Amino acid sequence: MDGMTTDDLRESIIDAADRLYYAKGYAAVGMDELRTEAGVSLRRLYTVFASKDDIVLAVLDRRHQTWESGLAESVARAADPRDRLLAIYDYLADWFCDDEFRGCGFINAFGELGGTRPAVAEAAREHKASFQRYVAGLVADAGAPPALAAQLAILAEGAQTTAAISGDASVAAQARGAAEVLVAAAGVAVPA
Structure with a gap:
């Protein structure tokens, strides 16, 4: 860790914390285990992050950024407004197939x-609200009724939880099928 900038050290600690928290749970990982995984002294860890809550919030911020960029990339590959709505579930399908998939880090953090920890609860709420706003934008672009956004977001949230509990990645395809029905019922036409 010698020669690392504070920013590099911060990112290294967040990487280690994210791996550990996602695999074992937020409450189960102590600071000693985290410092060992990150390869830093406890004193150095606390010079970068004042508390475990600060580390948890940094991990959640990184997960939020990763979610948003991955989802946006999936949606950007879609050719038309209908397919952009359904691309949400294609993104979920890819994520659910990851060998390390353990569900939504925000749902996990909120549950634990x-x-x-009010700041953790607020970070989870804001992440979910941000997703709903994003879906609402896609729905508006498709010219569909605003109520479709909440329906599609709830379907995606349920798919994440179900896939995590069941260990079944096919949940994404099932959710996509249900989304196709909702999108069609909302009047979003299949492109000619």
Whole structure:
């Protein structure tokens, strides 16, 4: 870790924390385990992050950025407004097939820490609200009724939870099929 900038060290700690928290849970990972995984002294870790909550929030911020950029890339590959709506579920399908998939990090954090850590609860709420706003934008671009956005977002959220619990990646295809029905019922036409 010698010669690392503070930013590099911060990113290295976030990488280690993200791996550990996602695999084992936020509450199960102590600072000693984290410092060992990150390869830094406890004193150095605390010079970069004042508390475990600060590390959790940094991990959630990184997960939010990764989610948004991955989703946007998937949607950008779609040719038309209908396919952009359905690309949400294609993105989920790819994610669910990842060997390390353990569900939504925000749902996990909220479930473990949301009741006792208001900042974690707020980060989870804002992440979910951001996703709903994003879907609402796609729905508006497709000329569909605004209610479709909440329906599609809830379907995606349910798929994440179901896939995590069941370990079945095909949940994304099932959710996509349901989304196709909702999109058609909302009047979004299949392109000619």
